[in-house]
Amino acid sequence: MFLKQAIQYNNPFWMYLLGSFVILIFNIIGQFPLTYVIMKQGPTVPGGDPMEVMRNIDKNVQFFLLLIPFVIGFLGLWLVVKKLHERSLISISTARKQIDWRRIIYAFLIWALITILLITINYVLNPNSYIWNFNIQRFVILFFIAIFLVPFQTSLEEYIFRGYLMQGFGGIFKNAWAPLLITSFIFGSLHLFNPEVEKLGYGILTYYVGTGLFLGIMTLMDDGIELALGFHAANNLITALLVTSNWTAFQTESILIDVSEPSLGSELLLSIFLFYPLFLVIMSKKYEWNSWKSKLTMIL
Numbered sequence: 344m345f346l347k348q349a350i351q352y353n354n355p356f357w358m359y360l361l362g363s364f365v366i367l368i369f370n371i372i373g374q375f376p377l378t379y380v381i382m383k384q385g386p387t388v389p390g391g392d393p394m395e396v397m398r399n400i401d402k403n404v405q406f407f408l409l410l411i412p413f414v415i416g417f418l419g420l421w422l423v424v425k426k427l428h429e430r431s432l433i434s435i436s437t438a439r440k441q442i443d444w445r446r447i448i449y450a451f452l453i454w455a456l457i458t459i460l461l462i463t464i465n466y467v468l469n470p471n472s473y474i475w476n477f478n479i480q481r482f483v484i485l486f487f488i489a490i491f492l493v494p495f496q497t498s499l500e501e502y503i504f505r506g507y508l509m510q511g512f513g514g515i516f517k518n519a520w521a522p523l524l525i526t527s528f529i530f531g532s533l534h535l536f537n538p539e540v541e542k543l544g545y546g547i548l549t550y551y552v553g554t555g556l557f558l559g560i561m562t563l564m565d566d567g568i569e570l571a572l573g574f575h576a577a578n579n580l581i582t583a584l585l586v587t588s589n590w591t592a593f594q595t596e597s598i599l600i601d602v603s604e605p606s607l608g609s610e611l612l613l614s615i616f617l618f619y620p621l622f623l624v625i626m627s628k629k630y631e632w633n634s635w636k637s638k639l640t641m642i643l
Contacts, residue, residue, distance in 0.1 A: 347643055509522045
């Protein structure tokens, strides 16, 4: 079982606390290039407001700089697992002997298809809510930045929350439900300072926590984070390429710009109560999940 691997290696929880701190330090180091650009551009902006400075930076450059910390953070994660815990990255990835890339690709393709369909339908039904933004030269640059770097961002988050910390809390509480809830709330709370929260209010945190629960349930049922890796990569990658708005965390040279007034209710309800359950049903049928209650409430 995936969570039982933490008990098998018998790593005390202080290692997970230290490891999390080390990963954070690596992430901060990765922010140095962005900080340098902001400081250099600051004098050209009245008041030197960092957010105003960010808006004046080329979107592709900005996107690249925002993703670099996740690349450095992933290096920190690898060092922590390898050197501090003396484990392999596979041990926090899956209960299988090897990472199942077919699972990652399958989850990616299914959620990418759903996301593309939803964006297309919304564009057809509400064309006035979008501005056509396609510029072939800028989009090609965005495409390569996104293809190579977005997986680092999404994978780091999955490895930390659904892999590393979920196993760490599993070693403390000796059950499945406590790690699921704790990591989901931590995952949600770390989005507290996203611009989406300022625009939509604290209610959006329900969406982030719900997403954490959804990804955690998928990890526990499938005994690994492969499906979560595929889903998360598809969600962020397709969105970055197809549509952005002026109030989201990532500003990209996407094909469309959403200029509509955002609504928290419909997006939250549809995602948490319709599309997430639909995705779980598809995965459960594909991989023949059973014993949901025992897997989600098991004692280690």
